[in-house]
Amino acid sequence: MPAGYRYGRIQIVKGNDGVTQCLVGGIQLRRKNKGHLIVDGAINADHVGTNEIITNTANIKDATITDAKIANLSAAKITAGSTLSGSVKVSGTALSTVEARAADPAARINAHATQIDPGKILVSGGTTLADWRKGGDLTKIDGGALSANTVSANKLTIGQRGIDLSGISFEANSPTVNKVSWKEGYIRFITDGGGTDSKLIAAGEATYAGSTVYIYWTQGATTLQTDTSYVTATGADKVIVAVYRGGTDLTTNYGQTVIDGDHIKTGAISAQHVVVGGLSEDRLATGLGRNLLTNTDWRDGLGNLSLQGTGGAFSEKANMELREAASWGGSNYPTLRMGQNGGANDGYIDVYWWAINAAGAQDNRVVPVTPGEWYEFAIQVSAHRCDSQAYIEWIKADGNPSTVTRYSGGSKDTFSAGSSTNPDEWSRGSVRAQAPSDAAFARPMYRKWATATNHSNSYLFLHKPIFARTHSGATATVPYSQGGMTVISGGRLMTGTVEAGAVNTNSFNASGLAVFGGDLKSANYAESGGKATAGFKLQQDGTIKAMKVIATDAVRDNAITTTYISSGTGTQSISMSALPNNATVTILAMANAKVVNSGGAPKNGYLRIYRGATQLRSSPAVTAVDRSPTTNTQERNITLSVSEAQYAGNVPTYYAKLEGDADTNETITMLILVTYK
Structure with a gap:
């Protein structure tokens, strides 16, 4: 189509003037390409190989491009992630050598004169190695140890000085309760220059007023200081040597402590004072004292x-x-x-x-x-x-x-x-x-x-x-021990409580009297041929054996004016005649308390002494618990005594009774002795 034209038309022209017929059919108008015209049907599929014709990107047959046909190769043309041969060279160095050096960079750095700026090495977070250089100090670290004279003490706490206290001992509750005192002695320590020095420390004391007292030493000081602030006591060039919390609660970090009463204060025992195998782990840091309770095995009943x-x-x-x-x-x-x-x-x-x-x-x-x-x-x-x-x-x-x-x-x-x-x-x-x-x-x-x-x-x-x-620092419970003091109860006599309770009549001695098998006698009693030769004896059947028996209304001072006795089953009573002034009446009752339990709640029996309706003394309970189907019978010989003053003209009546669940058919013996000044 010529330039400037938009339309065209088709003409068919006969080529000569002769008379003939022309047949025209299947007229087609096609656009012609710029290459060679290929007539339809001229190329068959069997003349073209698979993938031989490319319509867009080039398809180059395998092994058709040789080295000679590649002039230049850009790194940008190499696909990321592809594998390169170790023989590839970088600036004359094989790629495999570059890889080996990357695995051990320190060896390459140490082989040359390269220096690394410490500010470029991160230690942790934003902290670099340069931050470790403080105050102009030159620090040399060799295998985890600081070389001598390589650290200047711009700031170093005394807690690192390895101090030692000699002769200084601490004592709690001294000189009075809730005070702590210490004796004069020496403190030896390592100086800034690495040498040793010592200071004579004066004696002193501190008072506990409700807040923990920290006892500390400041480098170079000749006294120990105290404060209730932990921050103050652990400041620069300070070290805590003891902590006091009142009473006997004293903990020492250095020095010596003293033994106080029945316990040893913290830190007072060193290893050379302990026999191997002599300590049991479960007995360390336990209580200090014996059992302060009574009747802890309950053999004396449940009266307490x-x-x-x-x-x-x-x-x-x-x-x-x-x-x-x-x-x-x-x-x-x-x-x-x-x-x-x-x-x-x-x-x-x-x-x-x-x-x-x-x-x-x-x-x-x-x-x-x-x-x-x-x-x-x-x-x-x-x-x-x-x-x-x-x-x-x-x-x-x-x-x-x-x-x-x-x-x-x-x-x-x-x-x-x-x-x-x-x-x-x-x-x-x-x-x-x-x-x-x-x-x-x-x-x-x-x-x-x-x-x-x-x-x-x-x-x-x-x-x-x-x-x-x-003590406050105990970590294990107090080991059990039998109580040391209790009341007289049942058939048992324990230390320090003779004045109230039951006494085994087979083995009782007190104040010059003795009771054996139901008989009362003086400690010096002796007899010959059935007659008393010294002292006196009052038998359970009522027989009195004595060197002298007084039966008059007038007696000497401190003599027994009258002896009354009553014995039998059930309640016993003695009515006194008019008593003289300043008389002392001693009532002694003895009985076999028998309690029987055939089932049900525990049964409790008592021996008691009365003046009229007023109870003067009661024994602890004799208890029989339920042991069904077996009947439980408990029996105990009980001796009970009480003394009281009486005055002229009084005419009292005293009773000895088995009460509670006690069998009232058991024999009771009651003896009354009257003395006056």
């Missing part, structure tokens, strides 16, 4: 215990009793059983310890304590379907509860039942606490919480209670 509580648990309480030689009881000792006969799951039942005073009554002032001292109450427990918890009740000198801290409680424990035959394997419940400032006495108690949900009853069995002194 009682139950208190609240809620549904207390309303369903079971009788407290002893469990002997049976399931949940020891083979040679009883355990204490307390329980709940129901499924109420609110409230609790507490068993309280009591003291027995001179009148035979219960007193809540059980154990004397010292304010500020630490005490622990612990007991072995077998728990059945309930939780339990140990408590200490603090009592003031007048018998009223402490107004500072009334109760100190231990953790609420969920103990298992444990062994049914060996109570010594039971877990221990405990509470450790400091006596408040107004406490004069402590009364331990153990709480049985209500029956667990979905159960119809619950029980606790208790074994080996102990209340003892301890």
Whole structure:
């Protein structure tokens, strides 16, 4: 199509003037390409190989391009991730050599004179190696050690100086309670230059006023300083040498401590003073004292215990009793059983310890304590379907509860039942606490919480209670020991309590009198041929043997004016005649207390002395617990005594009675001696 033209038309022209026919058909108009005209049908498929014709991108046949046909190759033309042969060279160095050097760059750096700027090396976060250079110090570290004289002490705490105290000893509660004192001595230490030096430290003291006292030394000082601030005591060039928290709570980091009373203060024992194998791990850091409770094996009955509580648990309480030689009881000792006969799951039942005073009554002032001292109450427990918890009740000198801290409680424990035959394997419940400032006495108690949900009853069995002194740093409970002081009860006599209780009449001696097998006699009594040759003897059948028997109304001072005796089954009574002025009446009652339990609640029997309707003295209970189907019979010989002043004209009547569940058919012997000045 010529330039400038838009349309064309087709003409068919006959080529000569002769007469002929022209046949025209299948007229086509096609656009011609710029190459050669290929007539339709001229190229067949069998003349062209597969993929030989490319319409867009080039398709080059394998191995058709040789090295000679490539003039230049750009790195941009190499596909990322493709593998290059190790023989490829980079600036004359084989690619495999470059790879080996990259795996160990330190070797290449150390082989040349290259230096690395420490500011370019990150230690942690944004901190570089250059940040370690402080104050112009040149630091040389060789294998984890600092070379000598390579660190200047721009700032170095004295805690790194390896100090040693010589001759300085610390003592708590000195010179008075809640004070700590120390003796004169030397402190040796390492100086800034690496040498050693020493300072003579003066004696001193500090007072505990409710906050921890830190005792510390400052480098070069000749005295120890104190502060209640830990930050102050650990400042630059300072080191804490001891910590005091009042009472006997003294911890020393250096120096010596002294032994105070019945315990050894912290740090006072060094290894050379301990025999190998002489310490048991479970006895370290335990309490300090013996058992301060009485009747801890309960062989003398339950007269010093009682139950208190609240809620549904207390309303369903079971009788407290002893469990002997049976399931949940020891083979040679009883355990204490307390329980709940129901499924109420609110409230609790507490068993309280009591003291027995001179009148035979219960007193809540059980154990004397010292304010500020630490005490622990612990007991072995077998728990059945309930939780339990140990408590200490603090009592003031007048018998009223402490107004500072009334109760100190231990953790609420969920103990298992444990062994049914060996109570010594039971877990221990405990509470450790400091006596408040107004406490004069402590009364331990153990709480049985209500029956667990979905159960119809619950029980606790208790074994080996102990209340003892301890300290704030104790990590183990106080080991059990038998109580050292108790009341006279049942058939047993214990130290220091002769004035109230029952005495085994086969072995009692006191104040010049002796009782043997029911007979009363003076300690110097002797006889020959059935007659007294010294002293006197009063036999249970009423026979009196004596060198002299006075039976008149007029007697000398300090003589026995009258002797009364009554013996027989059931209640015994003696009516006195008119007494002279300043008379002292001593009543002595002896009986076999017999208690029988054929089933049911525990039975308790007592021997008691009365003046008229007024009870003067009662023995502790003789208890017989239920051992169904076997009948349990408990018998004890009890001797009970009481003295009181009488005045002229009085005509009293005294009684000796077996009461409670005691068999009243047993024989009672009552003796009354009257003396006056």
